[in-house]
Structure formats: C-alpha cells, structure tokens
Amino acid sequence: MSAPAIRVEGLEHTFRQKGREVRAVDGVDLEVGEGEFVALVGPSGCGKSTLLRVLAGLLVPTGGTAEVGGVSAVGRPGLVAFMPQKDLLLPWRRALANAALGLEVHGVPRKEARARARALFGVFGLEGFEQAWPAQMSGGMRQRLALLRTFLVPSRVLLLDEPFGALDAITRRGMHAWLQEVLAIEPRTVLLVTHDVEEALVLADRVVVMSPRPGRIVDAIAAPFARPREPGIVTEAAFVAAKARVLAALGEGDDPVSAGEERTAPGA
Amino acid sequence: MKLALGSAAGARRLAAAYGPSAVLLALLVAGWEAWVRVFDTRPYILPAPSRIWQGFWETKHLLPEHIRTTLAEAVLGLGFGAAAGVTIAVLVAGIPLVRRVLMPLLVVSQTIPMVVLAPLLIVWFGFGMTPKVVVVALWGFFPVAVATADGLMHADREMVGLVRSMGANRLQVLRYIAVPAALPAFFSGLKIAAAYAVGGAVVGEWIGASSGLGLYITRAQTSFRVDRVFVAVVLIALLSMLLFAAVHVLARLATPWMYVRTEEETR
Numbered sequence: 001m002s003a004p005a006i007r008v009e010g011l012e013h014t015f016r017q018k019g020r021e022v023r024a025v026d027g028v029d030l031e032v033g034e035g036e037f038v039a040l041v042g043p044s045g046c047g048k049s050t051l052l053r054v055l056a057g058l059l060v061p062t063g064g065t066a067e068v069g070g071v072s073a074v075g076r077p078g079l080v081a082f083m084p085q086k087d088l089l090l091p092w093r094r095a096l097a098n099a100a101l102g103l104e105v106h107g108v109p110r111k112e113a114r115a116r117a118r119a120l121f122g123v124f125g126l127e128g129f130e131q132a133w134p135a136q137m138s139g140g141m142r143q144r145l146a147l148l149r150t151f152l153v154p155s156r157v158l159l160l161d162e163p164f165g166a167l168d169a170i171t172r173r174g175m176h177a178w179l180q181e182v183l184a185i186e187p188r189t190v191l192l193v194t195h196d197v198e199e200a201l202v203l204a205d206r207v208v209v210m211s212p213r214p215g216r217i218v219d220a221i222a223a224p225f226a227r228p229r230e231p232g233i234v235t236e237a238a239f240v241a242a243k244a245r246v247l248a249a250l251g252e253g254d255d256p257v258s259a260g261e262e263r264t265a266p267g268a
Numbered sequence: 269m270k271l272a273l274g275s276a277a278g279a280r281r282l283a284a285a286y287g288p289s290a291v292l293l294a295l296l297v298a299g300w301e302a303w304v305r306v307f308d309t310r311p312y313i314l315p316a317p318s319r320i321w322q323g324f325w326e327t328k329h330l331l332p333e334h335i336r337t338t339l340a341e342a343v344l345g346l347g348f349g350a351a352a353g354v355t356i357a358v359l360v361a362g363i364p365l366v367r368r369v370l371m372p373l374l375v376v377s378q379t380i381p382m383v384v385l386a387p388l389l390i391v392w393f394g395f396g397m398t399p400k401v402v403v404v405a406l407w408g409f410f411p412v413a414v415a416t417a418d419g420l421m422h423a424d425r426e427m428v429g430l431v432r433s434m435g436a437n438r439l440q441v442l443r444y445i446a447v448p449a450a451l452p453a454f455f456s457g458l459k460i461a462a463a464y465a466v467g468g469a470v471v472g473e474w475i476g477a478s479s480g481l482g483l484y485i486t487r488a489q490t491s492f493r494v495d496r497v498f499v500a501v502v503l504i505a506l507l508s509m510l511l512f513a514a515v516h517v518l519a520r521l522a523t524p525w526m527y528v529r530t531e532e533e534t535r
Contacts, residue, residue, distance in 0.1 A: 058429050077435050090427065106435060
C-alpha cells in the first residue's frame with residue numbers, strides 16, 4: 001500500500017491575537033486512507049478549519065507535519081481540492097466558468113476546462129444553468145456548484161469545510177443523499193469538517209472528534225452501515241449508539257446541530 | 269443587456285425613470301422665461317430661454333466645430349487620465365511603500381486649482397489640444413486612481429485563499445480575483461472623471477485656444493452675448509451627460525454581473 005491520502009503528525013499551531021498567544025491546534029495526528037471519507041467534528045474554534053487550511057497549503061503551522069499523498073503540504077497549495085465554508089462563487093463568472101476555475105488555474109485550456117465542467121453539470125443537478133450568474137442561483141444550487149468546482153480541481157483529495165452549514169435542514173438532508181450519489185460516480189478521498197454529528201455519521205466512514213481549543217483528537221468512531229446510506233438509518237439502534245458515543249466524546253449531552261443558521265440565498 | 273426602447277413597456281419605463289426630472293426642468297425653464305418677461309430683465313444680465321434658443325440658432329453653423337474640438341479633448345484626456353489612474357492604482361495597491369509615499373502627494377495634487385495650472389500648461393504645451401488634454405487627464409486620473417486602488421486592495425481574502433489553494437500564482441490571483449473585483453470600483457471612478465471631463469476641457473480652452481466651446485464662451489463674453497454663454501453651458505451639460513452615459517454603457521458591457529438583479533427586477 002502506498003502513502004495514505006492524508007497524513008498529519010504532531011500538528012501544532014499557535015498564533016498571536018491581541019498580544020496573547022492562542023494555541024489553536026495541539027498535537028493532532030490523523031491519517032486518511034485512499035478513498036476514505038473522514039468527518040471531523042468538534043466545537044467551534046477547536047482548530048478544525050486550521051487543520052484544513054494547513055492541508056490546503058494556505059497556513060504554515062508552527063509545528064508538525066502535514067502530507068497529502070506522501071508530499072508535504074506545508075506552505076504548498078495546489079495538492080488538494082479545498083471547499084471553504086462559504087461557497088465563494090466568483091460573482092463575475094457564470095456558473096460554467098466558476099465550475100471550471102480549478103482546471104483553468106491548473107493550466108487546462110479554457111475551452112477544454114469548460115467542456116469538462118459542462119459534462120458534469122447534469123450529475124450535479126445544474127443542467128440548464130451553465131450560463132446563469134451566481135446571483136441568480138438558489139442557496140442549494142450555489143452549494144452544488146461550489147462542490148462541482150471542488151470536484152473539478154485536479155486532485156483526488158477533497159477538503160470540505162462545513163459545506164452545508166449555511167443551508168436549511170431540509171436542503172441539507174437532500175444534499176447528503178445527493179453527495180453520496182456523486183461520490184459513487186466520482187470517488188474521492190474526503191475530509192469533511194462539520195459540527196453536525198448526524199451529518200458526520202450519515203456521510204463518513206469514520207468520525208474523528210476534536211476537543212475544544214487547543215484542538216486535540218479525543219476519539220475516532222467508525223460509522224455503522226456501509227456507504228451509500230439511506231436517510232432512514234438515523235433512527236436505527238446502531239446509528240443512535242454511534243451518535244451517543246460521538247456526543248459523549250464531544251462532552252455534550254444535547255444535540256449540537258445548530259439551528260437558525262439559514263441564509264437567504266440571493267436571487268431566490 | 270436589453271434596452272427595449274422600441275416597445276411600449278420600454279417607453280413607459282423610460283418615462284418613469286426620467287419623467288420627473290424632465291417635468292421639473294420644464295417648470296424651471298418656464299419660470300425663468302416668465303421671470304425675465306415680467307421683470308423685463310436686460311438680456312446681458314439674464315437672457316430668457318427663448319433668447320438663448322435664438323442665440324443657438326444664430327451660431328449653429330459655428331457650433332459643430334467647437335463641439336468636436338472640446339469633445340475630442342475631453343475623450344482623449346479621459347483616456348489618458350484613466351490609463352494614468354489605473355497605473356497609479358496598481359502601484360499603490362501592490363507596493364505598500366509606494367502607497368505611503370504617493371497617496372499624500374496625490375491628494376495635494378488635487379488641491380491645485382486648475383485655473384491656476386491651465387495658463388502654465390499653455391506656456392508649456394502651446395495653444396493646441398495638448399494642454400486641454402492634460403487638464404482633463406489631471407482632473408480625471410484622481411477619482412480613477414483612488415477608486416481602483418480601493419477596489420484592488422479590497423479583493424475578498426477568502427476568494428484569494430480559494431484560488432491560492434488551487435495552486436494559483438500571484439499573476440493568476442490578480443487575473444481571476446483582484447482585477448475583476450476592482451472593475452466596478454474602476455468604473456465608479458471613471459464615471460466621476462467623465463462627468464468633469466468636458467468642464468475640464470472648457471477650462472483649458474478658456475485660457476487660450478483656437479477652437480472649442482471655451483473659446484466660444486470667451487468670444488461671447490467679450491461681446492456681452494450672455495445668451496451665447498448659456499448656449500455653451502447647455503452644450504457642456506449635454507456633452508457631459510453623453511460622456512457619462514457612454515461610460516455607463518461601457519460599465520454594463522464590462523461588468524455584466526453587476527446588473528444581473530436589475531434586469532430581473534425590470535423584466
């Protein structure tokens with residue numbers, strides 16, 4: 001077996017804020033195998049996003065190593081396909097051009113990049129919206145477009161930072177089912193950051209729980225049932241038991257699914 | 269971009285947009301005419317709108333030449349001013365040292381009254397079009413530089429992070445994020461510059477010229493033809509509006525995404 005898709009060892013990060021030293025991440029070790037789907041859950045500010053930014057090459061950590069496919073990702077962007085929290089669609093590019101952005105940055109000629117993007121519009125439920133401006137799309141569509149853009153970045157490793165956090169609960173559930181379908185057609189290694197425990201257990205093979213700041217890994221729970229999963233599993237005993245274990249690791253009794261985070265999509 | 273001028277809906281929309289201004293303008297002109305007639309104001313103090321119209325009619329064979337000169341100076345000056353403004357903006361936004369050194373000087377440069385500078389420019393560049401173009405450019409570069417630099421510096425950090433995570437180099441960040449993000453600001457600056465361009469050209473001509481609306485005004489003044497001065501004033505206003513509208517059309521073509529919602533609302 002070759003190097004794991006993601007390998008993080010002894011990762012530490014300290015930054016200064018208002019004259020004080022803040023330790024965001026403290027000794028995180030994480031390995032994600034090729035084709036594996038790992039969800040990272042933890043309270044706000046536990047360093048989940050810091051970890052993703054390090055792997056995306058955007059943040060140089062104060063200590064430790066981070067490798068993608070056996071290559072150090074520290075200070076080296078371009079190894080992964082990163083999807084930040086906000087959809088960050090470029091308002092000056094139509095849907096098709098937004099989707100093709102990663103390919104164009106990687107030097108694929110514009111025409112070929114857009115042809116490859118166009119071919120996936122159907123799979124991502126965006127058929128007929130190739131020429132739409134982001135401002136004309138609903139929240140769910142924008143998120144699917146952002147995901148399509150991420151899938152088209154020439155990398156087998158996806159880093160998703162709360163990709164559905166801004167969506168309402170119903171849309172989010174639909175996106176879960178749909179993301180599993182897409183992954184069945186276009187398999188990838190995925191590291192998903194979320195604070196929705198149910199989302200983590202529905203989507204991932206393994207749920208890694210982080211502690212509050214400074215972020216440390218406190219537990220790793222294998223999700224029951226093989227992928228892809230039906231939405232109905234959330235009420236099954238094995239699922240509920242796994243959820244209870246994740247919640248216990250989080251040190252929270254109540255469901256941390258945050259409500260009221262819905263954002264009205266522009267143009268909806 | 270759809271400008272449905274031919275259709276009834278388009279005409280209605282146009283009337284709704286500009287109707288109130290037109291009505292107000294008509295009322296002001298009518299009031300002005302009435303005032304002059306009732307109080308029998310002398311035409312060299314304040315000519316009535318009808319008198320101005322007469323002045324226009326008398327000199328209409330001379331006007332195209334003057335308009336051509338002034339408009340050419342304004343457009344050329346605006347072009348050079350915009351180019352200089354963008355160059356300065358890129359330097360100011362890209363190099364912090366340049367920002368610290370140049371910004372105060374730029375602000376100072378705008379405090380020099382153009383009427384003071386214009387005679388000097390004529391000494392330096394002669395009586396041809398050059399000094400007028402320089403006046404317009406000196407006037408126009410500033411709003412373009414300030415607005416564009418602002419746009420370049422306020423590119424969304426997260427968007428920059430996104431394309432950098434894709435492996436984009438500095439040039440690609442500029443091309444995919446900073447430049448398109450700064451375009452709307454650039455056009456805002458250019459609109460301000462365009463509104464002042466014709467006025468700037470006229471100030472330049474005023475000091476000394478062989479053709480142009482500024483010269484037309486000087487000649488009208490020396491012969492106490494205040495009605496003709498007003499003819500020039502109206503023409504300057506119309507030309508300024510024309511230039512402003514041209515920049516607006518350019519902005520719509522270059523930044524179509526900025527007008528997406530407007531189109532939806534009016535459809």
